[in-house]
Amino acid sequence: MTTARRTPVNVYRQNNRIMVATPVPGMEPVNIRIEVHGRRVTVQATLRGPGQDRKQQYLRREWSVGPYERTVTLPTWVDPARANATYDNGVLVVILPIAARRTSGTIMLRKVGTAKGRLRRHVGANLRPADATSAETAPAAP
Numbered sequence: 001m002t003t004a005r006r007t008p009v010n011v012y013r014q015n016n017r018i019m020v021a022t023p024v025p026g027m028e029p030v031n032i033r034i035e036v037h038g039r040r041v042t043v044q045a046t047l048r049g050p051g052q053d054r055k056q057q058y059l060r061r062e063w064s065v066g067p068y069e070r071t072v073t074l075p076t077w078v079d080p081a082r083a084n085a086t087y088d089n090g091v092l093v094v095i096l097p098i099a100a101r102r103t104s105g106t107i108m109l110r111k112v113g114t115a116k117g118r119l120r121r122h123v124g125a126n127l128r129p130a131d132a133t134s135a136e137t138a139p140a141a142p
Contacts, residue, residue, distance in 0.1 A: 022091070
């Protein structure tokens with residue numbers, strides 16, 4: 001990806017996990033790839049299909065759509081096998097559990113619903129605190 005745009009990221013730590021959020025607007029979720037190598041996380045989004053034709057003679061072009069790529073170094077090792085990733089409304093959020101040792105892996109998003117542009121990858125255990133999980137699963141009052 002030599003012409004990839006460098007997308008901005010927000011990286012933050014919450015309890016036993018690192019979260020990476022980045023905008024990748026105009027991408028099909030299945031074309032987003034997340035790779036983990038030790039403490040380095042790379043997000044790549046490849047443009048395919050409509051919108052990639054660069055031969056048009058634009059009169060004005062202010063809005064651009066991918067491809068995107070960004071690599072960040074995290075403060076600790078993470079476990080890609082237990083990672084969770086979501087892509088909705090052009091924003092990718094990756095939740096990576098902190099690991100005790102160096103690991104590597106690739107995280108691919110896959111379609112789970114009928115809504116266009118909404119994807120989720122949930123492989124690991126529920127990473128929410130116990131009180132947040134019980135509040136969300138409690139039945140509503142009649």
